[in-house]
Amino acid sequence: MSNSSPASQTSNYIGRFAPSPTGALHAGSLLAAVASYLDAKSNQGKWLLRMEDLDPPREIAGAANQILQQLNSLGLEWDGEVLYQSTRLDAYELILQQLSNKDLCYRCDCTRPQIRAMGNVYNGACRQRSNAPENEYAIRVKTADVDIGIDDLVQGHYQQNIGKDIGDFVIRRKDRLFAYQLAVVVDDDYQKVTHIIRGFDLIDSTPRQISLQRLLGFSTPNYGHIPVIINDQGQKLSKQHFAPAIDSNNASQLIFLALQALGQSPPANSQQESAQDQLSWAIQHWDIQAVPKLANIPDTTIQDSTISDTTQI
Numbered sequence: 001m002s003n004s005s006p007a008s009q010t011s012n013y014i015g016r017f018a019p020s021p022t023g024a025l026h027a028g029s030l031l032a033a034v035a036s037y038l039d040a041k042s043n044q045g046k047w048l049l050r051m052e053d054l055d056p057p058r059e060i061a062g063a064a065n066q067i068l069q070q071l072n073s074l075g076l077e078w079d080g081e082v083l084y085q086s087t088r089l090d091a092y093e094l095i096l097q098q099l100s101n102k103d104l105c106y107r108c109d110c111t112r113p114q115i116r117a118m119g120n121v122y123n124g125a126c127r128q129r130s131n132a133p134e135n136e137y138a139i140r141v142k143t144a145d146v147d148i149g150i151d152d153l154v155q156g157h158y159q160q161n162i163g164k165d166i167g168d169f170v171i172r173r174k175d176r177l178f179a180y181q182l183a184v185v186v187d188d189d190y191q192k193v194t195h196i197i198r199g200f201d202l203i204d205s206t207p208r209q210i211s212l213q214r215l216l217g218f219s220t221p222n223y224g225h226i227p228v229i230i231n232d233q234g235q236k237l238s239k240q241h242f243a244p245a246i247d248s249n250n251a252s253q254l255i256f257l258a259l260q261a262l263g264q265s266p267p268a269n270s271q272q273e274s275a276q277d278q279l280s281w282a283i284q285h286w287d288i289q290a291v292p293k294l295a296n297i298p299d300t301t302i303q304d305s306t307i308s309d310t311t312q313i
């Protein structure tokens, strides 16, 4: 897949969309896909697609391909090859070695109840142990008492004290799977991503990711966090909460509703136009300042008529 922007309009902007194949796209992931696509294309940038398939127990057979088909039907064309995180394990292992060689991480076998008893901010109990656990252990990266902030493109300033608010965090899990925080940082650097537009639920991961970028000498991309869509029980739409898959047969209506949910003002009659034509309009008129500065918006924004009855794949 490649975009047909003329060479004269290329820029250094590299954006990405990074779904997990735990299910088909739902209204929430659609919004993140559309927002990241439009921000990239309106900046004459590239829009990469990364499949975050690092957690086999949570993945659903066929979901990755279904996501690709849905994006195609919606007219969301990515640039270059899809990067599958499952092919990147050696790269993550190498980074883990680097951190270990610099004494920036350590083994921890604390249990969930023990961590709850610490008030959910890990207190570094295993940092100083002389007898590191040998069998089942997570690997945590050392954090410091330092404020890490972002000037979010949508939400404005956001910051955490990484040591006090988060504490030493897990970069490889007890089940030996690489943690999201490590993989995403390694791959954003590998793919030279300059702009990350994604859901608000990830804003509190961002200081962790920046702290890893600093330890590894990577540059920090720009971030923008768009509202996530919640159901009528206030839960983020997700496979775990049985969010219905979007029905890409309704591509025109879905794109129209997504643009509205993102605070854009597509002409009312453009609902009759193809998804591709609406996206072309939206690339010309994209205004990230118009995206609601909210943590979440209700799923009634993207109505039931666009939702497939066959929610399970």
Ligand SMILES: [Zn+2]
Pocket: 107, 108, 109, 110, 124, 125, 126, 127
């Ligand atoms: Zn521990």
